[in-house]
Amino acid sequence: MFEGYTLAELGSIFAMQGFAGLILFSVFVLMALGLAIIFGQMGVINMAHGEFLILGAYITYFTSNFFLNYIPALFSAYFFVAMALAFVGAGALGMLVEWSMIRHLYRRPLDTLLATWGLSLILQQFYRSVFGAREVGVELPQWLIGSLPVTDVIEVPINGLFVMALTLMITTAVGVLMYRSRWGKQVRAVMQNRVMAGAVGIDTERVDRYTFGIGCGIAGVAGSAFTMVGSTGPTSGQLYIVDTFLVVVFGGAQSLLGTIASAFVISQAQSTMEFFLSGSMAKVLTLLTVVGILMLRPQGLFVLKVRR
Amino acid sequence: MSSDHFPTSPESDRPESALRRKLLLGMAALPASALLPGLLPRTAYAQAPATSAVNTTGLAVTDGTVRVGILHSVTGTMAISETGSVQAEKLAIAQINEMGGVLGRKIEFIQEDGASDWPNFAEKAKKLLVNDKAAAVFGCWTSASRKAVLPVFEQYNGMLYYPTFYEGLEQSKNVIYTGQEATQQILAGIDWVVKEKQAKSFYLLGSDYIWPRTSNKIARKHIEKNSLKVVGEEYFPLGHTQFNSVINKIKLTKPDVIYAIIVGGSNVAFYKQLKAAGIDLSKQTLVTISVTEDEILGIGGENIAGAYACMKYFQSLDNPNNKAFVQAFKKMWGENIVIGDVTQAAYLGPWLWKLTVEKAGSFDVDKVAAASPGIEFSQAPEGYVRIHENHHLWSKTRVGKAKADGQYEVIYETADLMEPDPFPKGYQ
Numbered sequence: 102m103f104e105g106y107t108l109a110e111l112g113s114i115f116a117m118q119g120f121a122g123l124i125l126f127s128v129f130v131l132m133a134l135g136l137a138i139i140f141g142q143m144g145v146i147n148m149a150h151g152e153f154l155i156l157g158a159y160i161t162y163f164t165s166n167f168f169l170n171y172i173p174a175l176f177s178a179y180f181f182v183a184m185a186l187a188f189v190g191a192g193a194l195g196m197l198v199e200w201s202m203i204r205h206l207y208r209r210p211l212d213t214l215l216a217t218w219g220l221s222l223i224l225q226q227f228y229r230s231v232f233g234a235r236e237v238g239v240e241l242p243q244w245l246i247g248s249l250p251v252t253d254v255i256e257v258p259i260n261g262l263f264v265m266a267l268t269l270m271i272t273t274a275v276g277v278l279m280y281r282s283r284w285g286k287q288v289r290a291v292m293q294n295r296v297m298a299g300a301v302g303i304d305t306e307r308v309d310r311y312t313f314g315i316g317c318g319i320a321g322v323a324g325s326a327f328t329m330v331g332s333t334g335p336t337s338g339q340l341y342i343v344d345t346f347l348v349v350v351f352g353g354a355q356s357l358l359g360t361i362a363s364a365f366v367i368s369q370a371q372s373t374m375e376f377f378l379s380g381s382m383a384k385v386l387t388l389l390t391v392v393g394i395l396m397l398r399p400q401g402l403f404v405l406k407v408r409r
Numbered sequence: 410m411s412s413d414h415f416p417t418s419p420e421s422d423r424p425e426s427a428l429r430r431k432l433l434l435g436m437a438a439l440p441a442s443a444l445l446p447g448l449l450p451r452t453a454y455a456q457a458p459a460t461s462a463v464n465t466t467g468l469a470v471t472d473g474t475v476r477v478g479i480l481h482s483v484t485g486t487m488a489i490s491e492t493g494s495v496q497a498e499k500l501a502i503a504q505i506n507e508m509g510g511v512l513g514r515k516i517e518f519i520q521e522d523g524a525s526d527w528p529n530f531a532e533k534a535k536k537l538l539v540n541d542k543a544a545a546v547f548g549c550w551t552s553a554s555r556k557a558v559l560p561v562f563e564q565y566n567g568m569l570y571y572p573t574f575y576e577g578l579e580q581s582k583n584v585i586y587t588g589q590e591a592t593q594q595i596l597a598g599i600d601w602v603v604k605e606k607q608a609k610s611f612y613l614l615g616s617d618y619i620w621p622r623t624s625n626k627i628a629r630k631h632i633e634k635n636s637l638k639v640v641g642e643e644y645f646p647l648g649h650t651q652f653n654s655v656i657n658k659i660k661l662t663k664p665d666v667i668y669a670i671i672v673g674g675s676n677v678a679f680y681k682q683l684k685a686a687g688i689d690l691s692k693q694t695l696v697t698i699s700v701t702e703d704e705i706l707g708i709g710g711e712n713i714a715g716a717y718a719c720m721k722y723f724q725s726l727d728n729p730n731n732k733a734f735v736q737a738f739k740k741m742w743g744e745n746i747v748i749g750d751v752t753q754a755a756y757l758g759p760w761l762w763k764l765t766v767e768k769a770g771s772f773d774v775d776k777v778a779a780a781s782p783g784i785e786f787s788q789a790p791e792g793y794v795r796i797h798e799n800h801h802l803w804s805k806t807r808v809g810k811a812k813a814d815g816q817y818e819v820i821y822e823t824a825d826l827m828e829p830d831p832f833p834k835g836y837q
Contacts, residue, residue: 110661117660121653128651226484234488236674236707248687256660258685261653330685331650332677332707336486340648340674375654380645381617383654 114376117255122372124261127268129364131326132341133348134275135319137360140349142279142292143312144210145203148217150345151338152224153317156194157187157324158333159232162239169240177242184267184325191321196314203313204306207295221338228335236334245329260329267326271319272361278315279357288312351391353401363402367391457513464772466566469542475514475772477502477759478521478537480548480558485525490673491550493703493752494572495520496742498547501759504737511763512772519543527557534558538565544772545570547758550751552576552620559584568774570758573751574698574720576623577831582778585761586801586829587794588754589721591624592836593827594698597806598719599631601821602666606694610638612664614655614671614679616699617644621670624698627836628668640664645671650678656686667695676704680712690715690811701749702815710815722753722791723809723817734790747815753790760786761796793826801829 106114132154139147147153164183168176198220206213245263248256279285290298291308299305324338331337352363367387374383395401460472469476479498481491502516510516519541521533530549537543538561545568549555552575562569562583569584577590602608611632615621622644629639640662643655659667671679676699683690695716702724705713724735724747734756738748761784766772769780784796795803803826809817 114657114661117657118654121651121657124653125651229484229488234483234492235703236489236677238677238705238707238709238712240709240711246684248685250687256687258653258682258687260685327650330678330681332674334489334674334707336489337674339486340650371651372654376658379643380649380655384646384649 113252113255115373118372118376119369120255120257120261122369123265124258125368125372126365127261127265128327128330129344129348129368130268130272130361131264131319131323132345133352133360133364134271134357135316135323136345137349137352137354137357138275138279138319139313139316141354141356141360142288143207143309143316144292145206145313146210146214146217147316148214148342149198149221149224150320151340151342152221152228153191153195153320153338154324154327154341155228155333155335155338156191156224157184157321158239158328158337159228159237159324160187160190160321161325161328162237162333165240177244180242180245180325184322187321187325188318189321191324192314192318195317195320196310198317199310199313204309207309225335225338232335234335236332236337239328239333241329264326264329267322271322275319276357284308284311347388347391351395351401353403356401356403359401359403366402458770463512463770464544466773466775467542468544468772468774470514470544470772473514474517475511475544476517476519476541477762478534478541478543478546478548479518480521480523480530480533480537480546481550482523482525482554483520484522486673487523487525487550487554490703490751491523493749494548494550494755496746497572497738497748497752497756498759500738500741501756503741505759505763511766512770516759523548523554527551527553530554531557531561534561534567534569535565538562538567543567544766544774545762545777547572547755547762549573553618555579555584566774568762568777570762572755572758574754576620577833578623580799580801580831582800583774584800585758585781585796586831587757587761588751589804589806590801590829590831591627592830592833593801593804593806594720595624595628596631597823597827598696598698598717598808599628599635599668601719601808602694602696602717603635603637605821606665608637608665608694610640610662610664611666611668612640612659612662613642614667614669615644616647616649616670616672616675618647618672621672621699624670625668627833630836645675647673647675649675652679652682653686656683656688659688660686665694667693669695669697670699671697672699673704674707676700677707677709680708680716684712700811701751702747702817703749703752705811705815706747710811710813713811714813716811717820718809718811718817719806720750720809721804721806722750723807723819724748725809725816726791726807726819728790728792730788730792731790757786757789757794757802760788761794765796795826797829799829799831801831803828 136150139145161183164186165179168179202216245260248258250256287303287308291305295305348364349360352359371383371387374386460470464470481495482488502518506515523530537546547570549571550573555571570587571584572587574588574594613625615625632639697718700718765777765780765784769776781796782798787793797803805823806827807819808821809819812818
């Protein structure tokens with residue numbers, strides 16, 4: 102499969118594909134981080150994750166239109182406002198959902214699958230009724246468009262760099278929050294043993310609600326970022342959900358580090374294979390490999406050693 | 410084919426222009442009448458032929474009305490695409506009713522939701538034919554849904570008007586295909602790009618299912634027949650959102666033309682990433698047969714400006730038929746709406762059916778099917794169309810160049826109508 106390329110070309114191919122893989126990696130991490138918190142830490146299978154993503158995307162669409170129509174001078178900065186609003190909006194909806202639905206189902210984790218799947222259908226229909234069935238186009242500020250040429254074949258898309266920087270920031274923030282803060286300690290305590298955590302004075306209901314809210318909020322930010330690379334329509338969220346679960350389960354649900362590692366492995370493998378095979382074939386091989394590894398290691402790549 | 414068979418003179422030269430005047434009058438009166446259909450004088454009613462004469466097979470036809478079906482997805486993933494078709498069909502039906510209906514009967518429609526689920530399409534088709542006795546059905550979008558309903562229409566002898574451009578390789582007495590089949594859409598476009606851009610090498614892209622694969626097969630055959638080169642061919646799962654790898658390949662192989670048949674939401678990702686990767690469509694020629702004005706709404710005009718699309722209809726077509734159509738469409742469905750190729754093809758359905766029924770003098774499906782070949786509709790927004798013996802339409806192929814405002818500028822059209830050829834020899 103390498104025939105027909107010179108050594109120099111192969112060099113730039115691997116450099117380009119490596120970078121394409123890094124962008125894919127960032128996208129995967131952004132998608133999966135919110136789910137990893139909700140699924141990994143809380144044990145809730147959130148089938149509506151994609152719809153929270155798209156909520157963030159729609160909020161971005163509205164913010165961009167608002168800026169275009171009312172304060173066009175500040176248009177180049179709208180993306181930051183949009184991301185903040187997406188976090189707050191998706192997070193608030195997440196907390197509402199937790200309060201009205203999820204908290205009644207903590208003892209029956211499998212039922213959350215059905216409940217959130219229903220929620221995803223409701224949200225899709227809601228988007229369709231409110232925003233229309235057609236996809237909407239989100240305009241990008243000028244500084245996010247274009248690419249930086251490195252050599253004459255290698256060019257680095259600026260929005261790819263932006264997504265990577267964003268991923269790095271959010272991942273660091275989540276890491277600090279979960280493992281270096283008092284609140285993170287409470288979260289982990291509640292997830293390991295809700296009754297005992299309550300007994301030592303942790304407000305478990307509040308912890309649950311905020312955890313779910315933050316997970317959904319991160320999904321919203323991811324959705325906001327994806328308006329740069331993907332489509333925004335009522336059912337676009339469905340495009341992401343399979344990949345997202347794949348990343349989280351492959352990495353080992355309880356481990357944030359595992360999520361990141363599995364996102365890296367899957368994205369790089371897929372990116373390289375996509376070049377030498379076809380897009381569909383790369384996807385098939387990736388899925389087969391993941392299935393194979395999960396058969397040998399059902400708990401995922403990384404797993405926390407905890408007493409159950 | 411020789412052009413003398415197929416008039417290419419301006420439509421206004423033809424006797425049917427009286428019909429168009431009536432049509433325009435009807436459009437002007439439309440908004441009020443769409444709201445108050447019951448208050449309309451039933452002028453055409455008096456000279457209507459007896460029901461027993463025009464309906465011998467038990468269809469839902471009364472002295473005053475005839476019932477048809479609209480069968481599209483208004484929920485699920487295909488709702489994005491099929492919404493325009495539903496709107497166009499409703500507009501056509503409203504306009505026909507405005508002009509007095511079909512054989513003196515107002516069209517009533519029953520709308521069913523295919524819900525983007527192919528078995529469900531078959532179920533609803535059966536319901537429309539068996540329970541509702543629909544005289545005709547306007548519907549379907551994907552080939553998968555059409556394949557699902559085809560046996561139903563053949564078994565229960567229904568009439569389907571199918572609006573989407575598609576891969577061909579099909580023909581049925583019970584279906585009129587109002588979109589283009591693959592050869593009509595592809596051959597002229599490739600010839601154009603070869604001639605205009607001196608293109609020598611092509612990179613073929615597509616979503617991974619039957620229509621893009623068949624279309625690319627025909628494209629490749631045609632390219633190689635002209636001793637030009639295909640430097641790459643690649644398919645992606647539906648809904649794929651990461652195109653960085655293939656964009657890198659395109660950069661490396663430097664094809665003269667990117668030939669893209671990516672479908673649906675994936676297009677948004679593809680064109681955004683193309684632009685982000687520094688591929689400038691004003692320098693790199695790209696030809697698509699799958700991006701209409703509808704998709705550009707999601708892609709964003711600035712991301713696709715400069716690309717060429719090859720299909721039979723663009724909203725910007727400059728002729729009086731189309732101006733009236735666009736105006737009526739916007740009046741009914743809103744100023745901001747855009748009209749793509751398939752929407753126009755869907756609009757043709759009720760009109761072709763009306764003309765055919767009136768030629769046949771009967772609503773009976775067998776008679777309508779038999780009367781279909783040769784039916785001409787010179788008020789079509791795309792100009793003039795005619796039904797071929799194989800139940801597809803003779804139509805022109807046009808090339809449009811995408812502009813940043815989301816519209817196409819028509820820069821080329823075939824001089825003559827192209828003959829539909831659903832089973833092309835040497836291209837399968």
